[in-house]
Amino acid sequence: MSRARVLAGTSAVGSERRPYSLRRRLMAASMAAFAVLIALLSAGLWTYARSSANQTYDLLLRGAAIAILERIAVTPEGIDIDLPPSALEILALDQEDRVFYRVVDARGTTLTGTPDLPTEGFFERSLPLQEPIFFDSLYSGETVRFVVNGRTLLSADRPQWIGVQIGQTRIARNAMEADLILKGLVPLAALSIAGVAMARAGIGFAMRPLAGIERDIRERQPNDLEPLGTAPPREVESLITAINGFMRRLDVSRGQAESFIADVAHQMRTSLAALYGHLEAADRPGEAGSRAVARARDQARRTVRLTNQLLSHAMVIHRADKEMFQTTDLGELVRRLMEEIVRDDAAGGIDFAVEMPPPPIAPRVTGDPIAIREALRNLVDNAVRHGPPDNQITLRVTATTLAGRPAYAIGVEDCGPGIAPADKPKVVERFYSSGPGGGSGVGLAIVAAVAESHKGRFDLSDRQPNGLSATITLPETPPPGPVSMP
Amino acid sequence: MTARSRIVVFGAIAALFAVAVVPVLVFGHRPDAPQRTVIDVWSATDRSAMAEILAGFEAAHPGIAIRYTEYNTSELREAVLAARQKPDVVVSSAMDLQVELVNRGLASPVADVPETPEWSRWREELFGFTQEPVALVYNREAFSKRPLPSTRSELAGMIRDEPSFFDGRVGTYDVALSGVGYMFATQDAQRGFQAPRLVESFGRAKAKTYCCTNDMVEDVASGRLVLAYNVIGSYALERVRRDPRLGILLLSDYALVFTRSVLVTKDSDDKAAAGDFVRFLLSDAGQALIDESSSLFPLVASFREGQSFFETRFEGSTSLLPIRLRPSLLTWLDERKKAKFLHDWKASIKGPPKDDREAAPKKT
Numbered sequence: 001m002s003r004a005r006v007l008a009g010t011s012a013v014g015s016e017r018r019p020y021s022l023r024r025r026l027m028a029a030s031m032a033a034f035a036v037l038i039a040l041l042s043a044g045l046w047t048y049a050r051s052s053a054n055q056t057y058d059l060l061l062r063g064a065a066i067a068i069l070e071r072i073a074v075t076p077e078g079i080d081i082d083l084p085p086s087a088l089e090i091l092a093l094d095q096e097d098r099v100f101y102r103v104v105d106a107r108g109t110t111l112t113g114t115p116d117l118p119t120e121g122f123f124e125r126s127l128p129l130q131e132p133i134f135f136d137s138l139y140s141g142e143t144v145r146f147v148v149n150g151r152t153l154l155s156a157d158r159p160q161w162i163g164v165q166i167g168q169t170r171i172a173r174n175a176m177e178a179d180l181i182l183k184g185l186v187p188l189a190a191l192s193i194a195g196v197a198m199a200r201a202g203i204g205f206a207m208r209p210l211a212g213i214e215r216d217i218r219e220r221q222p223n224d225l226e227p228l229g230t231a232p233p234r235e236v237e238s239l240i241t242a243i244n245g246f247m248r249r250l251d252v253s254r255g256q257a258e259s260f261i262a263d264v265a266h267q268m269r270t271s272l273a274a275l276y277g278h279l280e281a282a283d284r285p286g287e288a289g290s291r292a293v294a295r296a297r298d299q300a301r302r303t304v305r306l307t308n309q310l311l312s313h314a315m316v317i318h319r320a321d322k323e324m325f326q327t328t329d330l331g332e333l334v335r336r337l338m339e340e341i342v343r344d345d346a347a348g349g350i351d352f353a354v355e356m357p358p359p360p361i362a363p364r365v366t367g368d369p370i371a372i373r374e375a376l377r378n379l380v381d382n383a384v385r386h387g388p389p390d391n392q393i394t395l396r397v398t399a400t401t402l403a404g405r406p407a408y409a410i411g412v413e414d415c416g417p418g419i420a421p422a423d424k425p426k427v428v429e430r431f432y433s434s435g436p437g438g439g440s441g442v443g444l445a446i447v448a449a450v451a452e453s454h455k456g457r458f459d460l461s462d463r464q465p466n467g468l469s470a471t472i473t474l475p476e477t478p479p480p481g482p483v484s485m486p
Numbered sequence: 487m488t489a490r491s492r493i494v495v496f497g498a499i500a501a502l503f504a505v506a507v508v509p510v511l512v513f514g515h516r517p518d519a520p521q522r523t524v525i526d527v528w529s530a531t532d533r534s535a536m537a538e539i540l541a542g543f544e545a546a547h548p549g550i551a552i553r554y555t556e557y558n559t560s561e562l563r564e565a566v567l568a569a570r571q572k573p574d575v576v577v578s579s580a581m582d583l584q585v586e587l588v589n590r591g592l593a594s595p596v597a598d599v600p601e602t603p604e605w606s607r608w609r610e611e612l613f614g615f616t617q618e619p620v621a622l623v624y625n626r627e628a629f630s631k632r633p634l635p636s637t638r639s640e641l642a643g644m645i646r647d648e649p650s651f652f653d654g655r656v657g658t659y660d661v662a663l664s665g666v667g668y669m670f671a672t673q674d675a676q677r678g679f680q681a682p683r684l685v686e687s688f689g690r691a692k693a694k695t696y697c698c699t700n701d702m703v704e705d706v707a708s709g710r711l712v713l714a715y716n717v718i719g720s721y722a723l724e725r726v727r728r729d730p731r732l733g734i735l736l737l738s739d740y741a742l743v744f745t746r747s748v749l750v751t752k753d754s755d756d757k758a759a760a761g762d763f764v765r766f767l768l769s770d771a772g773q774a775l776i777d778e779s780s781s782l783f784p785l786v787a788s789f790r791e792g793q794s795f796f797e798t799r800f801e802g803s804t805s806l807l808p809i810r811l812r813p814s815l816l817t818w819l820d821e822r823k824k825a826k827f828l829h830d831w832k833a834s835i836k837g838p839p840k841d842d843r844e845a846a847p848k849k850t
Contacts, residue, residue: 001673077821080822080826081820081822081823082822082823082826083817083820083822083824084817085814085818087817088813088814088816088817089812089814089817091813092810092812092813092814096608096609096610097813097814098588098609098813099589100589101814111822112820112821112823121752140590140591141591142591187608263723323503
């Protein structure tokens with residue numbers, strides 16, 4: 001019953017929110033990666049295009065400057081400037097660009113050409129001699145690329161710097177730049193589109209096994225808990241293994257639950273049939289009738305106890321499923337339990353003792369306090385029921401280890417008759433009851449279930465000269481891994 | 487020459503019509519009455535050559551009137567640069583000066599202009615609309631008994647060999663006075679190694695220099711000149727067809743071809759109408775008008791027909807060398823370059839110094 005609720009819970013959670021899509025995530029990631037890549041490449045492409053367009057056309061400017069400088073000579077009449085037609089011809093090769101030029105001396109006086117060309121302060125720096133200066137400047141309503149180069153004229157009196165400044169609008173450069181960018185971007189964009197398409201196809205191909213697994217699970221009958229048959233890809237192998245493990249446990253526990261229900265039904269039926277029999281007999285007159293009434297009362301009491309324990313058992317198992325673990329102070333728990341037992345104790349002749357580990361050890365475990373308390377309560381009840389009226393019952397908490405991990409052992413010792421060695425494995429099974437005044441046969445099964453749900457253990461041992469020691473050992477923190485179903 | 491400003495007849499009639507009729511039709515002033523857009527065209531082209539074209543444009547665009555102002559080429563440039571109120575359209579045969587105006591950023595692009603040869607347009611701002619070869623005009627009677635020169639080299643050789651025949655009877659442009667004359671001379675200098683020799687031979691022959699093609703053609707017709715070198719072929723051809731005394735020849739080594747060009751100024755306040763004028767000039771209708779009713783040669787028709795267009799009109803077979811509407815023309819506008827060229831040209835055209843001249847007769 002409890003498992004059915006767990007399953008219903010998971011499917012309810014699944015349908016509440018629309019699940020994310022792995023395909024969409026992969027697509028988004030690959031497209032984002034492509035976008036970043038294209039952005040980076042475009043930036044690089046732009047820089048490259050600009051510098052190569054500049055380089056190409058700067059060579060023309062430089063050549064024109066050389067052609068003009070070459071035709072400047074010193075004559076007896078002064079500086080002779082014979083502007084070669086080739087200089088402007090070079091710059092006018094089928095282009096839309098406007099050109100500007102001037103020849104200047106070291107003081108910035110324009111000897112010929114357009115006097116108002118922008119200098120961008122190159123006269124303040126060292127004047128170029130062999131290596132030209134290039135700069136962009138706004139002139140005549142457009143951005144103009146300028147070159148300045150110069151040479152030293154050797155005249156009679158002293159050497160004299162003479163320079164030429166040539167400007168060309170950027171139309172051809174910008175066209176070349178745009179062309180280079182376009183020629184780079186088109187294949188890049190095609191590549192990206194192809195990449196995204198291939199990524200999409202690849203993702204679909206990679207996801208196909210998952211769809212197969214999904215179909216396998218979806219198309220199953222509700223009671224078909226066979227392991228998944230498909231050979232899973234490595235990436236989801238552990239997921240499939242986990243699903244298969246889960247299904248195996250589900251299968252086992254469903255079997256247990258079925259047998260539990262069958263057992264419970266049988267016990268209840270037997271118990272109620274006995275009660276009915278006693279009540280039938282109660283009609284008889286005389287002593288036989290009153291004996292039957294006493295037996296009926298006794299039977300009713302046992303049935304109530306059986307019912308309580310079955311409910312307790314079911315609760316313990318239910319709580320183990322729900323993982324209600326918390327830090328539990330065993331000392332506090334044992335003290336309260338003891339107070340309760342002493343208060344309820346009808347016998348009154350029993351001597352109870354509690355032994356705790358010496359300080360500073362504070363016995364704490366991570367566990368379900370209610371389940372632990374229930375287990376201890378059952379152990380004490382057993383000790384009371386099976387022991388003599390002057391029983392001595394000791395609850396002892398000791399620090400120990402379990403499978404290499406720190407743990408606490410809680411022992412309940414009595415002076416009763418103990419359990420025969422052959423019976424010890426059987427008593428932890430459900431509905432196995434031994435000896436006279438035997439209980440429902442559920443109590444030790446509850447203890448065993450609690451020990452198992454805490455990854456602990458439950459031991460029964462004999463005491464000398466007589467008596468039984470029932471010890472439940474709980475790890476301080478349960479080791480990781482799935483909580484096994486009892 | 488001073489600037490003569492004239493409002494085109496159609497514009498004047500329209501204005502008269504508006505003044506006379508509108509008040510009769512409606513009482514009072516109507517500010518929203520349809521008005522004709524007036525565009526200013528400043529041009530260095532003979533008015534007679536342009537009149538039919540302007541009339542054709544106004545007929546095709548009734549909403550636009552043209553105010554046509556004529557200049558010579560050098561004046562035109564100065565006027566455009568100096569004007570506070572720029573004209574809408576500038577038309578000139580001086581390609582170098584037009585390129586300079588565009589290079590200064592004074593022109594504005596015109597869209598959807600019909601396709602023309604690549605050399606005849608620049609930046610979609612400057613458009614050539616004619617194609618006119620530079621030719622040689624000669625007096626038929628003077629050359630009736632002697633062969634015509636076929637190349638520049640031959641011409642220089644003839645002048646050198648027969649100084650008495652050519653003495654004072656050769657004409658060419660005064661390059662200091664005429665913008666186109668300067669452009670022809672500089673293009674000759676740039677293209678042909680014969681150019682200095684030819685100018686020198688003109689100097690020896692005491693060549694006369696002129697401001698204009700028409701004056702030269704007139705003197706050739708009257709026999710004062712035997713030939714005139716570097717005349718505008720279109721203007722000359724018109725005279726030659728009417729006058730049997732004249733012959734016109736393209737020298738076979740090369741013939742320069744120049745184009746009259748038009749631009750719309752950046753400051754024009756009606757670029758759409760100005761653009762319409764440019765598109766009209768290069769439209770089939772405009773080009774047909776240029777061909778039929780003006781002395782100019784259309785660009786598109788002559789471009790389509792190729793060499794044969796000129797071979798049917800001129801004597802001699804030649805290779806045509808179009809002058810390209812490109813910034814390389816600016817080279818010759820450089821002050822230093824121009825001063826130097828004019829100085830050299832003047833020195834050559836004046837003829838050799840005296841002691842040289844005394845030596846010259848001994849040779850012959």
